Amino acid sequence: MNEDSERRLALNEVLFRDTNEAIERGQWPQDPARVVRFRCECSRVDCGQAVELTLAEYEAVRRFPRRFLLAPSHVTPEIETVVSRTPTHVVVEKEDRPGEIAAATDPRR
Numbered sequence: 267m268n269e270d271s272e273r274r275l276a277l278n279e280v281l282f283r284d285t286n287e288a289i290e291r292g293q294w295p296q297d298p299a300r301v302v303r304f305r306c307e308c309s310r311v312d313c314g315q316a317v318e319l320t321l322a323e324y325e326a327v328r329r330f331p332r333r334f335l336l337a338p339s340h341v342t343p344e345i346e347t348v349v350s351r352t353p354t355h356v357v358v359e360k361e362d363r364p365g366e367i368a369a370a371t372d373p374r375r
């Protein structure tokens with residue numbers, strides 16, 4: 267995969283992270299055990315898959331600027347490494363250039 271397509275895929279995921287941050291902010295009450303439907307943060311622009319997890323699980327992903335939340339079958343091994351896997355979602359971490367883009371654009375930093 268060349269650098270341009272890597273960068274494009276990384277930016278798609280960053281966009282879906284922003285969407286999920288807005289979904290989380292819209293939750294009330296902010297109960298950590300509450301199950302919320304987030305968006306899959308994979309690199310497919312046309313992915314509309316919902317991913318359900320608790321606010322506490324979501325917060326655990328967002329503590330790391332290079333980590334993203336995906337539907338179980340949406341991992342792109344060329345640009346990410348699986349950190350954890352549950353029946354409902356997968357957490358991946360970006361390395362190299364995609365990781366730098368993810369960290370540089372983290373809305374929480």
Ligand SMILES: [Zn+2]
Binds near residue numbers: 308309
């Ligand atoms: Zn997806």
